[in-house]
Amino acid sequence: MKPVSLLLALGIVMGVAACQSAAQDSPKQASETAVPVRIAPVRQVALQEPIHCSGVLTAGTELTLSFKTGGLIERIYVEEGAHVRRGQLLAKLNLAEIDAQVMQAQQALEKAQRDRQRAENLYQDSVATLEQVQNARTAEAVAEANQRIALFNQQHSTIYAPQSGRILKKFVEANEMIGPAQAVFKIASEETAWVVNVGLADREVVQVHAGDSAFLQFDAYPADTFTAVVTQIAEAPTPASGTYEVELQLPPAARLLKSGFVARGRILSRPTAPQTVVPVEALVEADADQGFVYQLPDGEQRVQRTPVTITALYEEADAVAVQGLPTSAQVVVEGAPYLTDQAPVHVVR
Secondary structure: OHHHHHHHHHHHHHHHHHHHHHHHHHHHHHHOOOEEEEEEEOEEEOOOOEEEEEEEEEEOOEEEEEOOOOEEEEEEOOOOOOEEOOOOEEEEEOOHHHHHHHHHHHHHHHHHHHHHHHHHHHHHOOOOOHHHHHHHHHHHHHHHHHHHHHHHHHHOOEEEOOOOEEEEEEOOOOOOEEOOOOEEEEEEEOOOOEEEEEEEOHHHHOOOOOOOEEEEEEOOEEEEEEEEEEEEEOOOOOOOOOOEEEEEEEOOOOOOOOOOOEEEEEEEOOOOOOEEEEEHHHOEEEEOOEEEEEEOOOOOOEOEEEEEEEEEEEOOOOEEEEEOOOOOOEEEEEOHHHOOOOOEEEEOO
């Protein structure tokens, strides 16, 4: 019985050892299972670096309209928000006083003309002196100037729309007394394009040039992207903010735009010198300007976890500019979260 018992015990020990060996081999076999991945080559390309910005939408031309002279407002013909056409009558003063001044100037001119004619006749008859003729001619010229002033004031005692557009603000009402040059209307022209003025830091403004493209979004239309172009760049910073003002001009849009809309977007600067770029999906564990990619050397079946320095992010191209990779490298773009350094992979086409 003892030999049988010994054999039985030995069999149990060998069975346990076999089970332990299988348990130890299983993780190793599992860790060596090739992970399916997709790869992409590293590229050398010149890309446009986006500059993020924000600003307020305004009409390309906004005008403040007023009367040349003061007086009593007789009538206001439009309200805030109204569309007006070029040459449309918007408001006028009570012209009683202005018309009286015009008539007074006209009568003074007629008298000066008679006096000048009389002086010339008397001079021909040797009754008046040359000085009297010259004084009469001067008085006539002064009267003519006064008449032109009165007519000019009369003409500008009514306000006509200088351009087609929309009334943004009405500052006064009918029957109010108003002073010379006091604001009556603020009008946004529809004959010029809409613009957005944005402020850029010095390190950003040097990258921007007239003609660069921009893409803007407004809270009123969150799903829409509006194209724009850089038209003007300030030569000096704004004293209050210390930023350089850049004007972005929008072409006519199908959407209704209004002055005051807040715009957010990005300006695409001129293409940079060729840089080493990889798809955004290839970047793992990024922190500030440091990150990692998994590259697959040519002819190899195991990936290498490679540290890289991030130099720029190009949203439009869905790419990241990096340093630390050879130009001939290939990087993993799908399956990277399941990899470790030197992990075996299977490339899926």
